[in-house]
Amino acid sequence: MALVLTEEQSMLRDSARGLISDKAPVSHLRHLRDSKDPTGFSKEFWHSFAEMGFAGLLVPDEFGGSGLGYVEAGVVMEEIGRTLMPSPFLATSVVAASALNRGGNAAQKSEYLPKIASGSLLATLAIDEGAKHRPLQTSLQAVRAGNGFKLSGAKALVVDGHVADLFIVAARTAGSAGEREGLTLFLVNPAAKGVAIERTIMVDAHNAARIEFANVEVTADSVLGEVDQAASLLDGVLDIGRGAVAAEMVGLSDEVFGRTVEYLKSRKQFGKLIGEFQALQHRAAELYVDIEITRAAVMKALQALDADVAKAASAVAVAKAASAVAVAKARAGTTATRAVQEGVQMHGGMGMTDQFDIGFFMKRARVCEELFGDANYHTEQLARARGY
Amino acid sequence: MSDSETADLETFRDETRAWLEANCPPEMRKPATSDADVFWGGRNAKFSSEPQRIWFERMRDKGWTVPDWPKEYGGGGLSAAEHKVLRAEMARMGARPPLSSFGIWMLGPALLKYGNDAQKNEHLPKIAAGEIRWCQGYSEPNAGSDLASLQTRAESDGDDFIITGQKIWTSYANYADWIFCLVRTDPAAKKHDGISFVLFDMTSKGVSTKPILLISGYSPFCETFFDGVRVPKSHVVGTINRGWDVAKYLLQHERAMISGMGERGVGRPLGQIAADSVGTDAQGRLDDVMLRGQIARFDVDEAALAACAERAVDLAKAGQAHPAFSSAMKYYGTELNKRRYEILMSAGGVDALEWESERSKQGARPRAWLRTKANSIEGGTSEVMLGIVAKRILDLPGA
Numbered sequence: 001m002a003l004v005l006t007e008e009q010s011m012l013r014d015s016a017r018g019l020i021s022d023k024a025p026v027s028h029l030r031h032l033r034d035s036k037d038p039t040g041f042s043k044e045f046w047h048s049f050a051e052m053g054f055a056g057l058l059v060p061d062e063f064g065g066s067g068l069g070y071v072e073a074g075v076v077m078e079e080i081g082r083t084l085m086p087s088p089f090l091a092t093s094v095v096a097a098s099a100l101n102r103g104g105n106a107a108q109k110s111e112y113l114p115k116i117a118s119g120s121l122l123a124t125l126a127i128d129e130g131a132k133h134r135p136l137q138t139s140l141q142a143v144r145a146g147n148g149f150k151l152s153g154a155k156a157l158v159v160d161g162h163v164a165d166l167f168i169v170a171a172r173t174a175g176s177a178g179e180r181e182g183l184t185l186f187l188v189n190p191a192a193k194g195v196a197i198e199r200t201i202m203v204d205a206h207n208a209a210r211i212e213f214a215n216v217e218v219t220a221d222s223v224l225g226e227v228d229q230a231a232s233l234l235d236g237v238l239d240i241g242r243g244a245v246a247a248e249m250v251g252l253s254d255e256v257f258g259r260t261v262e263y264l265k266s267r268k269q270f271g272k273l274i275g276e277f278q279a280l281q282h283r284a285a286e287l288y289v290d291i292e293i294t295r296a297a298v299m300k301a302l303q304a305l306d307a308d309v310a311k312a313a314s315a316v317a318v319a320k321a322a323s324a325v326a327v328a329k330a331r332a333g334t335t336a337t338r339a340v341q342e343g344v345q346m347h348g349g350m351g352m353t354d355q356f357d358i359g360f361f362m363k364r365a366r367v368c369e370e371l372f373g374d375a376n377y378h379t380e381q382l383a384r385a386r387g388y
Numbered sequence: 389m390s391d392s393e394t395a396d397l398e399t400f401r402d403e404t405r406a407w408l409e410a411n412c413p414p415e416m417r418k419p420a421t422s423d424a425d426v427f428w429g430g431r432n433a434k435f436s437s438e439p440q441r442i443w444f445e446r447m448r449d450k451g452w453t454v455p456d457w458p459k460e461y462g463g464g465g466l467s468a469a470e471h472k473v474l475r476a477e478m479a480r481m482g483a484r485p486p487l488s489s490f491g492i493w494m495l496g497p498a499l500l501k502y503g504n505d506a507q508k509n510e511h512l513p514k515i516a517a518g519e520i521r522w523c524q525g526y527s528e529p530n531a532g533s534d535l536a537s538l539q540t541r542a543e544s545d546g547d548d549f550i551i552t553g554q555k556i557w558t559s560y561a562n563y564a565d566w567i568f569c570l571v572r573t574d575p576a577a578k579k580h581d582g583i584s585f586v587l588f589d590m591t592s593k594g595v596s597t598k599p600i601l602l603i604s605g606y607s608p609f610c611e612t613f614f615d616g617v618r619v620p621k622s623h624v625v626g627t628i629n630r631g632w633d634v635a636k637y638l639l640q641h642e643r644a645m646i647s648g649m650g651e652r653g654v655g656r657p658l659g660q661i662a663a664d665s666v667g668t669d670a671q672g673r674l675d676d677v678m679l680r681g682q683i684a685r686f687d688v689d690e691a692a693l694a695a696c697a698e699r700a701v702d703l704a705k706a707g708q709a710h711p712a713f714s715s716a717m718k719y720y721g722t723e724l725n726k727r728r729y730e731i732l733m734s735a736g737g738v739d740a741l742e743w744e745s746e747r748s749k750q751g752a753r754p755r756a757w758l759r760t761k762a763n764s765i766e767g768g769t770s771e772v773m774l775g776i777v778a779k780r781i782l783d784l785p786g787a
């Protein structure tokens with residue numbers, strides 16, 4: 001498949017860009033942060049987003065969505081990255097929608113997917129427990145109790161955790177931390193007895209929460225997929241999340257880069273535009289190359305994820321997608337880190353001020369880097385996949 | 389060094405160690421973790437804790453806030469060799485500096501070289517005793533890397549100058565008592581030749597400051613405005629219109645000080661800090677192969693930089709140092725410190741992303757991480773440092 005956007009995808013990009021840059025430029029995030037907005041995103045804007053079909057972008061037509069693929073989701077994420085718009089798109093429309101669509105039974109899909117598509121339900125995956133992303137280390141316990149299960153344990157970095165209407169919780173029903181066997185996903189109502197939610201104010205002013213589960217009772221119907229067998233489902237869903245975050249990081253990197261190049265063309269020192277200094281020219285040119293390489297890797301990964309679905313999740317397609325995603329997320333992490341560092345450095349003192357937007361990009365890049373595994377994690381994954 | 393000198397130095401080491409053991413409160417034997425932990429002195433200074441006060445006063449009374457300054461100015465009068473011993477002994481026990489100050493790091497050395505007796509007698513003892521807090525009025529909105537293009541005017545009016553203009557990024561200007569400031573005294577001269585280095589009280593009429601918020605959420609620096617500030621000409625350090633020499637000499641000291649960040653650890657080895665959050669495998673190795681490699685490489689570079697910093701001091705004392713070498717050290721030390729904090733963020737993972745919680749001490753780690761990004765900007769950017777190395781040390785054509 002050609003690594004260029006189709007005409008439809010370009011149109012999607014243009015309409016996403018138009019909407020986002022118009023309604024949610026970086027000042028929108030700044031305002032939410034400074035006003036300590038309790039929701040952390042604009043509900044009103046989320047509704048217009050849903051009306052344009054973005055909330056249900058990955059939801060199949062039969063459930064009221066647009067039935068588009070991961071490349072399209074990436075197109076929207078990239079635009080989100082350009083203005084750092086906080087929105088439920090990642091947690092609800094990409095990750096949770098994929099989990100429900102892939103793992104849900106008919107009843108679960110018809111209950112939740114239409115609501116996601118209409119923008120009326122927010123959902124999120126609760127996966128990480130320790131400081132670093134280690135999905136197989138999941139140790140939140142789910143023990144059988146009567147007809148259902150009881151959940152006990154804690155989750156961190158649950159995106160939109162304090163505003164979500166539905167949690168998809170990774171838990172251990174058998175085996176021990178580190179094992180693939182014995183993982184199960186549960187659909188949990190945040191209002192259930194025993195759930196304690198603490199919104200955590202993060203460096204990037206985007207939503208996240210820590211959640212504690214103290215003997216939270218769930219019925220057998222709330223299992224998403226099969227008991228003990230969630231590892232593969234989770235791999236797939238996480239890879240979709242990783243591809244999406246990588247796309248956000250491409251948008252973020254490209255935007256920082258663009259702003260920095262503009263600065264090189266306008267700031268004068270020593271009677272010259274600083275962009276005339278070859279030391280900076282070469283660094284800007286290197287960053288350009290870096291971003292272009294990462295952009296291609298991310299596109300490749302999103303296409304591989306689409307192909308994995310098209311080929312009905314054949315083992316080969318899945319493995320190919322997994323490696324492509326590891327490459328994409330690892331590259332996106334290092335590229336975004338470099339882009340924001342160069343961005344601050346080349347702006348001099350100005351880059352260090354809160355009044356200037358560059359710092360917001362640096363902060364968001366740091367969180368994106370941690371989300372669903374950092375560059376080190378994915379580099380290690382690739383090494384393992386290649387057998388060394 | 390003769391045998392008797394070596395023996396004297398060993399006696400000095402034993403006495404110093406004993407004195408420090410007896411006098412440095414345990415709370416002062418670990419690195420400061422926030423700016424509130426640092427004692428800056430000044431007219432409005434407050435101690436954040438009793439141990440901080442005790443430590444400062446004991447060191448001040450011994451002249452060890454400025455160990456190598458002459459005793460007549462409140463210093464310790466230590467020789468280079470003794471000063472090195474004191475530093476090593478303080479480092480050994482993790483004792484933090486009792487007083488942090490732009491007066492000690494920057495203005496003091498410049499006054500010792502360029503100040504007249506009246507200026508030295510007036511200002512040095514107050515710096516040593518932490519009585520006056522100084523800020524640095526160098527940068528302007530259009531004079532950052534190209535500092536010599538500064539435009540703040542000083543017009544002659546009898547025995548005084550009348551100063552008008554704006555500075556920016558003036559660290560702690562809103563807390564400082566006095567400023568050392570670069571002003572243009574001869575607008576007609578070539579840009580390096582019309583600058584004077586002048587001292588004045590920040591409470592003078594016409595001085596105002598406006599804090600600027602940093603990306604760390606703190607506000608350590610200001611825009612500083614001068615609207616017809618009257619300053620006696622006797623407050624000029626060195627010769628009028630030759631202030632650039634003083635400014636540059638001061639910058640060497642500033643850069644040497646900033647480069648010290650590369651060596652200044654955070655109390656525990658990074659590998660151990662990482663192990664707290666990442667865990668270890670059965671052999672006790674950090675349970676993240678890639679991160680382990682990054683930390684080990686950092687440790688190699690940090691140890692080597694420490695050796696180079698020690699050597700730089702010794703070369704300077706031996707009169708063999710290149711005057712521009714502090715630029716090389718400033719470049720490497722600050723880049724290394726930024727790397728240290730990237731590693732700390734990586735090691736801390738999710739926990740290091742929290743910004744406002746009690747648990748995260750109000751985001752101490754991410755805020756410190758963001759603050760380090762200024763290290764390669766303040767005191768001259770990394771690009772400017774490398775430019776100086778290329779020009780002054782390598783003598784490259786056109787540099």
Ligand SMILES: Cc1cc2nc3c(=O)[nH]c(=O)nc-3n(C[C@H](O)[C@H](O)[C@H](O)COP(=O)(O)OP(=O)(O)OC[C@H]3O[C@@H](n4cnc5c(N)ncnc54)[C@H](O)[C@@H]3O)c2cc1C
Pocket residue numbers: 267269270274277279280345346347348349350352523524525526527528529531532533534556557558559560609762765766767768769770771772775
């Ligand atoms: C936290 C902090 C504290 C500070 N405290 C003080 C203070 O107390 N007092 C004070 O006077 N100043 C202070 N400064 C100011 C500092 O010295 C300046 O920010 C610095 O000199 C850079 O100037 P600038 O910000 O104008 O950047 P610019 O000079 O505009 O530089 C922008 C970019 O261009 C690059 N560049 C410029 N010229 C060249 C060249 N010839 N070749 C290659 N690249 C080039 C720079 O390296 C930088 O990346 C502080 C700055 C910070 C961030």
